[in-house]
Amino acid sequence: MKAITIGQIAEACGFSVLAGSGALDREADRVFCCDLLSFVMGRAPADCAWVTVMGNVNAIAVAVLADAACIVLAENAALDDEARSRADGQGVPVLGSPQPIFETGLLIQRLLED
Numbered sequence: 001m002k003a004i005t006i007g008q009i010a011e012a013c014g015f016s017v018l019a020g021s022g023a024l025d026r027e028a029d030r031v032f033c034c035d036l037l038s039f040v041m042g043r044a045p046a047d048c049a050w051v052t053v054m055g056n057v058n059a060i061a062v063a064v065l066a067d068a069a070c071i072v073l074a075e076n077a078a079l080d081d082e083a084r085s086r087a088d089g090q091g092v093p094v095l096g097s098p099q100p101i102f103e104t105g106l107l108i109q110r111l112l113e114d
Contacts, residue, residue, distance in 0.1 A: 001112050003027035006070045006093045009049060013097065013107045015072060019084045020093035028069035029112065033105045037062045044068055051105045053077040055094075060086045072097055074104040 007024035010017055017024065028049040034040050035052050037059065044050055046067040052059060055077045063071050070093040073079060079087070079094055087094045097104040 001029060002114075003029040003047070004111055006049070006095070009070070009072075009108055009111060010095050012111055013104075015095040015097050018073065018079045018094040018096045019087035020070070020091060022088070023070075023091040023093050026069050026093065028108070031105045031108045031112070032068070033101050035101075040068075041065055049105075049108050051097075051101050051108070053101065055079040055083055057083045057086050059083065060090060060092055060094075063092050064090050069093070070095060072104055072108070074099060074101040 030048045032044045032048040033051040040062050044066040047069045049070050050068040051072045055073050060083050072095045074097045076098050
């Protein structure tokens with residue numbers, strides 16, 4: 001499987017950039033879908049595109065801890081102001097997708113397999 005930049009994921013999938021626009025050149029090489037933060041902390045692989053609906057400051061902290069390449073908020077989930085500020089400050093790209101979690105992850109997976 002290849003790696004692709006977060007900016008390329010956003011463009012190819014039509015996702016909006018909600019935060020962390022300064023780090024869109026980071027690469028992701030896999031997808032991880034989960035909403036349980038404690039589970040993500042222990043199981044998300046580094047350099048993953050983490051698909052979730054959790055748009056709070058705790059999700060940003062977990063992304064940093066897990067070394068996720070980005071967070072993709074599915075289902076038009078909101079990113080709160082504190083999380084946006086923290087993501088920008090920590091260089092965590094946060095993308096927004098209108099699709100459900102599974103379909104969002106599948107779009108990214110297909111890009112990685114092409």
